[in-house]
Amino acid sequence: xxxxxxxxxxxxxxxxxxxxxxxxxxxxxxxxxxxxxxxxxxxxxxxxxxxxxxxxxxxxxxxxxxxxxxxxxxxxxxxxxxxxxxxxxxxxxxxxxxxxxxxxxxxx
Numbered sequence: 001x002x003x004x005x006x007x008x009x010x011x012x013x014x015x016x017x018x019x020x021x022x023x024x025x026x027x028x029x030x031x032x033x034x035x036x037x038x039x040x041x042x043x044x045x046x047x048x049x050x051x052x053x054x055x056x057x058x059x060x061x062x063x064x065x066x067x068x069x070x071x072x073x074x075x076x077x078x079x080x081x082x083x084x085x086x087x088x089x090x091x092x093x094x095x096x097x098x099x100x101x102x103x104x105x106x107x108x
Contacts (some may be wrong), residue, residue: 085100
């Protein structure tokens with residue numbers, strides 16, 4: 001399984017990434033370890049906002065790329081679940097390949 005995820009940073013920006021191990025990756029971002037993304041090294045992650053699960057890395061990367069090209073408003077709509085990823089990105093992804101899951105993780 002692969003995961004495409006969106007996290008909120010302390011400055012209210014949103015970072016999108018992919019991983020095979022969501023809990024490990026979030027820990028790396030939140031603790032700003034040497035393995036965290038360059039972006040999250042300078043933008044403190046405070047919470048996980050959304051996660052989609054897929055079978056392979058190719059699909060996860062396609063979703064990540066498509067989300068990164070969205071406006072901030074569209075990203076906020078995805079997070080709030082007022083619009084489904086399948087609706088917003090219907091021309092860019094195969095909707096059946098993704099399933100939104102709920103993982104709770106927030107910096108204390």
